Amino acid sequence: MPRIVLNGERTTLPEGATAADAVRASGADGEARGVAVALDGEVVPRGEWRSTPLTDGGVVEVLTAVQGG
Amino acid sequence: MPALRIADRTFDSRLVIGTGGFRNHEVMAEAVEASGAEMATVAMRRVGPSGPGSLVEVLEGCGCSILPNTAGCFTARDAVSTARLAREALETDWVKLEVIGDDKTLLPDAVELLDAAETLVADGFTVLPYTNDDPVLARRLEDVGCAAVMPLGSPIGSGMGIANPYNLRLIVEAARVPVILDAGIGTASDAALAMEAGCDGVLLASAISRAKDPPAMARAMRLAVEAGRLAREAGRIPRRHYAEASSPVEGVAELT
Numbered sequence: 015m016p017r018i019v020l021n022g023e024r025t026t027l028p029e030g031a032t033a034a035d036a037v038r039a040s041g042a043d044g045e046a047r048g049v050a051v052a053l054d055g056e057v058v059p060r061g062e063w064r065s066t067p068l069t070d071g072g073v074v075e076v077l078t079a080v081q082g083g
Numbered sequence: 084m085p086a087l088r089i090a091d092r093t094f095d096s097r098l099v100i101g102t103g104g105f106r107n108h109e110v111m112a113e114a115v116e117a118s119g120a121e122m123a124t125v126a127m128r129r130v131g132p133s134g135p136g137s138l139v140e141v142l143e144g145c146g147c148s149i150l151p152n153t154a155g156c157f158t159a160r161d162a163v164s165t166a167r168l169a170r171e172a173l174e175t176d177w178v179k180l181e182v183i184g185d186d187k188t189l190l191p192d193a194v195e196l197l198d199a200a201e202t203l204v205a206d207g208f209t210v211l212p213y214t215n216d217d218p219v220l221a222r223r224l225e226d227v228g229c230a231a232v233m234p235l236g237s238p239i240g241s242g243m244g245i246a247n248p249y250n251l252r253l254i255v256e257a258a259r260v261p262v263i264l265d266a267g268i269g270t271a272s273d274a275a276l277a278m279e280a281g282c283d284g285v286l287l288a289s290a291i292s293r294a295k296d297p298p299a300m301a302r303a304m305r306l307a308v309e310a311g312r313l314a315r316e317a318g319r320i321p322r323r324h325y326a327e328a329s330s331p332v333e334g335v336a337e338l339t
Contacts, residue, residue: 021129042130048139049130050172057167075129077168079139081102081111082126083152083179083288 016068021076027068034063040076048079087284089261090177090209090230092148094121097278098308099150099263101288104240105297108141114291115145118301123147124179124288126154127169139173150211152179157192159199166203178203179233179265179286180212189239193220197227204228213265216246218253225260232258233265233286236277240289242269245276255281271300271307278311279319 017026020036027035033051037044044063051058052075058066068074086093100120105111115123123142139149151169156162159182166178182199184192191214203210210229214220221232234254237243244267245251255262261283268274268287277285285308294300 040130047174048172050127050168052164052168055164057164057171059171075168077127077165077172078130079125079149079151079169079173080128080131081105081138082128083101083103083124083150083154083181 016072017070018068018072018074020074031068032064033058033066033068033074036068036074037063037076040074042076042078050077051075052077087261089211094284095119096121096305096308097284097312098274098305099124099284099286100147100291100301101286102138102142102292103154103288104292108138110297111292112141112145114297114301115142115147116301117298117305118291119305121147122150124150124152124286125173126152127165127172148177149173149175150177150179151175152213153181153199154183156182156199157184157195158182159195159202162195162199163202163206166199166208167206170208176207177209178211180210180229191215191235193217196220197223200224200229201227211263216250216254218250218257221254221262222257225258229260231261231263231283233263236264236267236273239266240293241267242290243267244269244273245280248276248280251277251280251282268304271303274304274307275311275314278308279315281315284308 015026015029042049087097096119098120099122100118101124153162153165162182182192182195183189200210200212211231212224212229213233216234224232236245263284263286264277264282265286268290274285291297291300
C-alpha cells in the first residue's frame with residue numbers, strides 16, 4: 015500500500031493505487047476541467063492518471079483553479 | 084477603438100480583471116460582467132475541502148478567457164511547474180508569470196522572473212510577465228520572447244497608483260509588445276492615467292474586488308480605461324506655464 019504525501023498530508027492508498035486514485039482521495043472531481051496533478055514535481059497528464067502507479071514516498075499535488083491575481 | 088492584440092489574439096476590452104478578493108462568485112460574476120473584461124486571471128492551489136468550484140465555468144459564462152497565474156511562486160522552478168500544471172488543468176498555454184521576491188512587498192524577483200520567462204517561452208507558452216517598473220528588465224523580458232510586459236504601478240493591492248510615471252513612460256516608449264499596467268491601481272483615475280501614459284491595457288483585481296461596491300467600481304474602471312485610451316489617441320494639449328485665451332483676442336469692445 016503506497017504511503018504518499020498528498021497535498022501536504024501523509025496518506026496511505028490501497029495497493030495498486032494510481033494518480034487517478036490520489037485525485038479522488040484529494041476530494042477533487044477528476045472528471046471536471048480545472049484539475050491538474052503533479053507527482054514528485056512533474057505534471058502527470060490527465061490521460062496518464064490511471065496508468066501512473068504511486069509508490070512509497072511519492073509526493074502528489076492535486077491543484078485546481080481558485081480566485082486569484 | 085482599435086482592439087488590443089496580444090500574441091495571436093485580439094480583445095475589444097483593454098481591461099483584464101483579476102479574480103482575487105471577491106467575497107463570492109456571485110459578486111465576482113456581476114463585477115466581471117460590468118467590467119467588460121474578456122480575460123480573467125485565476126490562481127492554482129491545492130484542492131480544498133470543498134473541492135473545485137465552478138470558478139472556471141462562471142468566468143467563461145461571463146465571456147472571459149482564463150489566464151492562470153503563478154502567484155505565490157518564489158523561484159523560477161516553482162513558477163514553471165505551476166504554469167505547466169495550469170496548462171494541463173485549464174487547457175491554455177497562456178500564463179501570467181509572477182515570481183515574487185518576498186511576502187511583504189510582493190515585488191517581482193527579476194532574476195528568477197527572467198529565467199522562468201525564458202524557460203516557458205521555449206516550452207511554447209504565451210508569457211505575460213508581471214514585472215517591475217524597470218525599463219531594462221522589460222526589454223529583457225521582451226527579448227526572451229514574452230508576448231507582453233506587465234509592469235507594476237505600485238505593489239500588489241497597495242492602491243498607490245503609478246509610483247514612477249517616468250519609468251512607465253520609458254517602458255511604453257521602448258516596448259514592441261503590448262504594455263499592460265499590472266498592480267497598484269487604487270481607483271479609476273489611476274487606470275485612466277495608465278492608459279493616457281500609453282499603456283495598451285490595465286490588469287487589476289483588488290481595486291474592484293475590495294471596493295465597497297465591486298460591480299460599480301468595475302464599471303468605473305471600464306469607463307476609465309476607455310476614456311484614458313481615447314484621450315491618448317486624441318492627443319492632449321501641451322502643458323504650459325501661462326494661460327492661452329480660448330476666446331478671440333481681437334475685437335474686444337472698448338467700454339470705458
